[in-house]
Amino acid sequence: MNKYISASVMCADQMNLATQIKELEKAGIDYLHVDIMDGHFVPNITLGFDFVKDLKKITDIPLDVHMMVENPSAFLEYLPLESDDILCVHYEAETHIHRTLEQIKKKGCKAGLALNPATPLECAKYLTDYMDMLLVMTVSPGFAGQKLFAAAERKTAEARKMLNDCNCKHIPIEVDGNISIPNAQKLNKCGADIFVLGTSSLFLKDKLLFDAAVDFRTALGEE
Numbered sequence: 497m498n499k500y501i502s503a504s505v506m507c508a509d510q511m512n513l514a515t516q517i518k519e520l521e522k523a524g525i526d527y528l529h530v531d532i533m534d535g536h537f538v539p540n541i542t543l544g545f546d547f548v549k550d551l552k553k554i555t556d557i558p559l560d561v562h563m564m565v566e567n568p569s570a571f572l573e574y575l576p577l578e579s580d581d582i583l584c585v586h587y588e589a590e591t592h593i594h595r596t597l598e599q600i601k602k603k604g605c606k607a608g609l610a611l612n613p614a615t616p617l618e619c620a621k622y623l624t625d626y627m628d629m630l631l632v633m634t635v636s637p638g639f640a641g642q643k644l645f646a647a648a649e650r651k652t653a654e655a656r657k658m659l660n661d662c663n664c665k666h667i668p669i670e671v672d673g674n675i676s677i678p679n680a681q682k683l684n685k686c687g688a689d690i691f692v693l694g695t696s697s698l699f700l701k702d703k704l705l706f707d708a709a710v711d712f713r714t715a716l717g718e719e
Contacts, residue, residue, distance in 0.1 A: 502527035507694035523709035584608030597626035635673030656687025
């Protein structure tokens with residue numbers, strides 16, 4: 497399976513976002529990762545629905561929307577997403593999560609299921625018919641700059657085995673949280689396919705976005 501970069505726009509320079517989006521386009525970024533947080537499911541408030549609409553106006557890069565909100569099904573209608581976009585919701589945020597995944601697929605976009613670090617993979621085992629991507633959180637969601645979850649590698653490897661064993665090799669695994677180049681190399685060997693890049697490897701003070709993206713792909717053996 498190919499490897500993909502999803503750039504976390506939460507970590508971008510918000511005052512110069514349009515310029516940075518153009519730089520990400522030149523760098524061949526595969527997705528723009530949009531974190532929507534409500535201050536309840538996670539202790540932070542970030543990007544919102546109008547931000548998603550504005551992004552759709554200025555770029556053709558597919559969006560990778562990560563909803564860290566309570567009861568995400570109540571807000572799906574506000575997100576104008578298309579077939580190449582991913583809308584990811586947390587297992588822990590809904591009582592009837594398979595209904596929410598069905599609603600996402602009816603919107604015409606891809607459905608992602610996210611699991612917090614301590615949430616067992618078993619919770620995703622019987623939802624594979626409803627999802628197009630599995631997001632394994634490698635930090636507790638809410639803030640950038642955290643230390644990698646101790647069991648991140650083991651959980652990613654077990655997630656790949658679980659998907660392979662149930663004839664779901666086609667479902668990519670995304671990893672999100674402290675995806676530095678060394679961590680990415682380890683998680684890549686464990687079966688990760690989509691890497692959410694923020695302040696650990698892409699939005700760096702001493703490197704251009706284009707150069708950081710090239711360095712990351714090279715480190716994964718993609719160049």
